[in-house]
Amino acid sequence: MxxxxxxxxxxxxxxxxxxxxxxxxxxxxxxxxxxxxxxxxxxxxxxxxxxxxxxxxxxxxxxxxxxxxxxxxxxxxxxxxxxxxxxxxxxxxxxxxxxxxxxxxxxxxxxxxxxxxxxxxxxxxxxxxxxxxxxxxxxxxxxxxxxxxxxxxxxxxxxxxxxxxxxxxxxxxxxxxxxxxxxxxxxxxxxxxxxxxxxxxxxxxxxxxxxxxxxxxxxxxxxxxxxxxxxxxxxxGRDLAHEYPPVRPRELGAELLRVTDLKITPAAPSLSLAVRAGEVVGVAGLVNSGRTEAMRAIFGADRSASGRVEVRGRPARLRHPRTAVRAGMSFLTEDRKAQGLVLDLSIAANMSLANLPAVSRFGLLNRAAEAASASALAEKLRVASRGVRQHVRALSGGNQQKVVLGRWLAADTDLLIVDEPTRGIDVGARYEIHQLLLDLADAGKGLLVVSSDLPELLGICDRIIVFSRGAIAGEVPRAEFDAERVLNLAYSGYLKGVAV
Ligand SMILES: Nc1ncnc2c1ncn2[C@@H]1O[C@H](COP(=O)(O)OP(=O)(O)OP(=O)(O)O)[C@@H](O)[C@H]1O
Ligand SMILES: [Mg+2]
Missing domain, CATH: 3.40.50.300 (P-loop containing nucleotide triphosphate hydrolases)
Structure with a gap:
C-alpha cells in the first residue's frame, strides 16, 4: 500500500x-x-x-x-x-x-x-x-x-x-x-x-x-x-547546451580592493587579499571556515575587526556598511531574509531599492523607468511572476532570491561581493545568473563570489581563494583549476590542527 x-x-x-x-x-x-x-x-x-x-x-x-x-x-x-x-x-x-x-x-x-x-x-x-x-x-x-x-x-x-x-x-x-x-x-x-x-x-x-x-x-x-x-x-522544457557560460579572456584593470592584515578578532589569523577590475575571484571553503565573516568585515559590518581596507588605492575606514556602499561596494549576503526584501512591496520596488535603505532616495523615483529596468532584469533572471508590479510575498522561494540578486546586480557598484549567488535557484536560471556575473566583469567590475558550490566557482572564476579554519589556506589560478586541489586546501587547516 x-x-x-x-x-x-x-x-x-x-x-x-x-x-x-x-x-x-x-x-x-x-x-x-x-x-x-x-x-x-x-x-x-x-x-x-x-x-x-x-x-x-x-x-x-x-x-x-x-x-x-x-x-x-x-x-x-x-x-x-x-x-x-x-x-x-x-x-x-x-x-x-x-x-x-x-x-x-x-x-x-x-x-x-x-x-x-x-x-x-x-x-x-x-x-x-x-x-x-x-x-x-x-x-x-x-x-x-x-x-x-x-x-x-x-x-x-x-x-x-x-x-x-x-x-x-x-x-x-x-x-x-x-x-x-x-x-x-x-x-x-x-x-x-x-x-x-x-x-x-x-x-x-x-x-x-x-x-x-x-x-x-x-x-x-x-x-x-x-x-x-x-x-x-x-x-x-528545453535543452541546456552548456552548464556554464564561456569565460572570455579579460583584460584586468586597476586594483579595486586591497585588504591587508584583516583580523576578525585580535587572536584570529590575519587575512590579505586583492581584487582587480574585471576580475571574478572565487572564495571557497567549508561552512564556518571564516569566508562569510571575512566578507562581512571587509564590508564594514563587523565593528570588532581590525586591519586595512583600500578601495581604488585609497584607505577606506569601513566601520559601517553605509561607508562601504559610498566607497563603491555592494554585498549580497547569504542570509536573504536579513537582506531586507520588503514582502509587501512590488518586485520592481524591491529591485530598485538603492543598495541600503540608508542611502536610498525615495523622493526621486521615476516609476516608469523603475518598472522598465526591473522588467528587463526580471526577464533575464526568469522571475516567474505575473509582472513586476506583483508583491514579493507571493513569489516562490527561489524567485524571491532572484529579486534580491537583481537588486544588487542593478546597484552598479565597482565591487560586488556575492555570498552563495545561486542558492535555491533552478538550473535554467543559474546559467543566466552566471552570465550576468560574467557580464559585470566584462564591464570592468570586480567580483568576490563566495560559494559552497565548487563546480560553480570552477565554472566562472578567474581565481579561487580558499579559506580553511579562519585563515586563507591558498589560492588557485584558473589555469590550475582542479577540484581536488581546492578541497585539499579547504581541509588543510583542520588536518594540521592549527589553533584558531
Ligand atoms: N501566498 C501566495 N500568494 C500568491 N501566489 C503564491 C503564493 N505562494 C506561492 N504562490 C505562487 O505559486 C506558484 C508556485 O510557488 P511555489 O512556492 O510552490 O514554487 P516552488 O516550486 O516551491 O519554487 P522554488 O523552487 O522557487 O522554491 C508561484 O507562481 C508562486 O508565485
Ligand atoms: Mg519552494
Whole structure:
C-alpha cells in the first residue's frame, strides 16, 4: 500500500494555478524526489501536505485513510514531519527548546531540563552538530539553523518525512550525513519526499522522481536509468547546451580592493587579499571556515575587526556598511531574509531599492523607468511572476532570491561581493545568473563570489581563494583549476590542527 496518495490536487492563488490537478504516490521506504523550476509548485505541494494550505480541489490518503490536515498540528499528529524551505525556528529560544517545542519532557509538572538537554544532545550528534543544546538559536549561522530544523523533524515518530531544499545551505559532508540518516529511516519503511535543485543529489539518494512544471505533473520515473540532461529537459522544457557560460579572456584593470592584515578578532589569523577590475575571484571553503565573516568585515559590518581596507588605492575606514556602499561596494549576503526584501512591496520596488535603505532616495523615483529596468532584469533572471508590479510575498522561494540578486546586480557598484549567488535557484536560471556575473566583469567590475558550490566557482572564476579554519589556506589560478586541489586546501587547516 502506498504511504501517500495524492490525486487531482489543485491550489489556486489570485492569478496563478500553483498546483493543477497533480497526482502523486509515495511508497513505503522510498525517497521520492520532487523537482521543478522556481515557481513550479513544489513548496505549495508541501504546504498542502503539511496542513498549512487547504487545497481547492483533489484529495489525499495516508496509508489508505483519508488525509485532510487542517493545520500543521494535524499533520504532525498523523506522523507527517516537514522541513520547510523557509526556516521557522524561534530565535529567542534555545536549540533544545526548539527541537522539542511540541513535546517538552516534563517531570512533576515542570519541564525536565536535564532530560531535555540530553535528548537534544543525542539529536544534535545524529545530524553532526557540535554545539550546546542551551545555545539560543539567534546565535547560530544559517547552516547550523538548517541542521537544527532537520534534527527537529527527526525528534518524534514519523511515517512520512518531507524536506523542502534541506541541503541548500549545507556542505557536501553535512549532506552526506543527512543522506545516511535518510537511508536509515527508509530502511525502516519511512517514506521521504525530497526537494532539491541539486540534480546530482537525485541520483545519490532518490528512488523515484516526479517533475512539476507550471503547477502541472510532467512525469514520474524511476531514477535509475535517467540522465541529468533528461531531467533538465523535463524541468525546463528545453535543452541546456552548456552548464556554464564561456569565460572570455579579460583584460584586468586597476586594483579595486586591497585588504591587508584583516583580523576578525585580535587572536584570529590575519587575512590579505586583492581584487582587480574585471576580475571574478572565487572564495571557497567549508561552512564556518571564516569566508562569510571575512566578507562581512571587509564590508564594514563587523565593528570588532581590525586591519586595512583600500578601495581604488585609497584607505577606506569601513566601520559601517553605509561607508562601504559610498566607497563603491555592494554585498549580497547569504542570509536573504536579513537582506531586507520588503514582502509587501512590488518586485520592481524591491529591485530598485538603492543598495541600503540608508542611502536610498525615495523622493526621486521615476516609476516608469523603475518598472522598465526591473522588467528587463526580471526577464533575464526568469522571475516567474505575473509582472513586476506583483508583491514579493507571493513569489516562490527561489524567485524571491532572484529579486534580491537583481537588486544588487542593478546597484552598479565597482565591487560586488556575492555570498552563495545561486542558492535555491533552478538550473535554467543559474546559467543566466552566471552570465550576468560574467557580464559585470566584462564591464570592468570586480567580483568576490563566495560559494559552497565548487563546480560553480570552477565554472566562472578567474581565481579561487580558499579559506580553511579562519585563515586563507591558498589560492588557485584558473589555469590550475582542479577540484581536488581546492578541497585539499579547504581541509588543510583542520588536518594540521592549527589553533584558531
Ligand atoms: N501566498 C501566495 N500568494 C500568491 N501566489 C503564491 C503564493 N505562494 C506561492 N504562490 C505562487 O505559486 C506558484 C508556485 O510557488 P511555489 O512556492 O510552490 O514554487 P516552488 O516550486 O516551491 O519554487 P522554488 O523552487 O522557487 O522554491 C508561484 O507562481 C508562486 O508565485
Ligand atoms: Mg519552494
Amino acid at each position: 502506498a504511504v501517500l496518495e495524492v490525486s487531482g490536487l489543485t491550489k489556486r492563488y489570485p492569478g496563478v494555478t500553483a498546483l493543477d490537478a497533480v497526482d502523486l504516490d509515495v511508497r513505503p521506504g522510498e525517497v521520492h524526489v520532487l523537482i521543478g523550476e522556481n515557481g513550479a509548485g513544489k513548496s505549495t505541494m508541501v504546504r498542502c501536505l503539511s496542513g498549512i494550505e487547504r487545497p481547492d480541489a483533489g484529495g489525499m490518503t495516508l496509508y489508505g485513510e483519508r488525509y485532510q490536515p487542517d493545520s500543521a498540528a494535524d499533520a504532525l499528529q498523523a506522523g507527517v514531519r516537514v522541513v520547510h524551505q523557509e526556516l521557522a525556528l524561534l530565535p529567542n529560544l534555545s536549540v533544545a527548546e526548539n527541537l522539542f517545542l511540541h513535546h517538552l519532557p516534563h517531570r512533576a509538572g515542570v519541564v525536565d531540563r536535564s532530560a531535555l538537554n540530553r535528548m537534544a544532545r543525542d539529536l544534535l550528534t545524529e545530524v553532526g552538530l557540535d554545539l550546546s543544546p542551551r545555545t539560543p538559536v539567534e546565535r547560530l549561522g544559517i547552516a547550523q539553523m538548517q541542521l537544527v530544523e532537520i534534527a527537529k523533524a527527526l525528534s518524534g515518530q514519523c511515517r512520512l518525512l518531507i524536506m523542502d531544499e534541506p541541503t541548500a545551505t549545507l556542505t557536501p559532508k553535512e549532506t552526506g550525513r543527512l543522506f545516511e540518516i535518510l537511508r536509515r529511516l527508509t530502511a525502516t519503511g519511512v517514506a521521504v519526499i525530497y526537494i532539491s535543485h541539486h540534480l546530482e543529489e537525485i541520483f545519490e539518494i532518490g528512488d523515484r522522481v516526479t517533475v512539476l512544471r507550471n503547477g502541472k505533473h510532467v512525469t514520474t520515473q524511476e531514477v535509475a536509468g535517467l540522465t541529468t540532461a533528461e531531467l533538465v529537459r523535463f524541468m525546463v
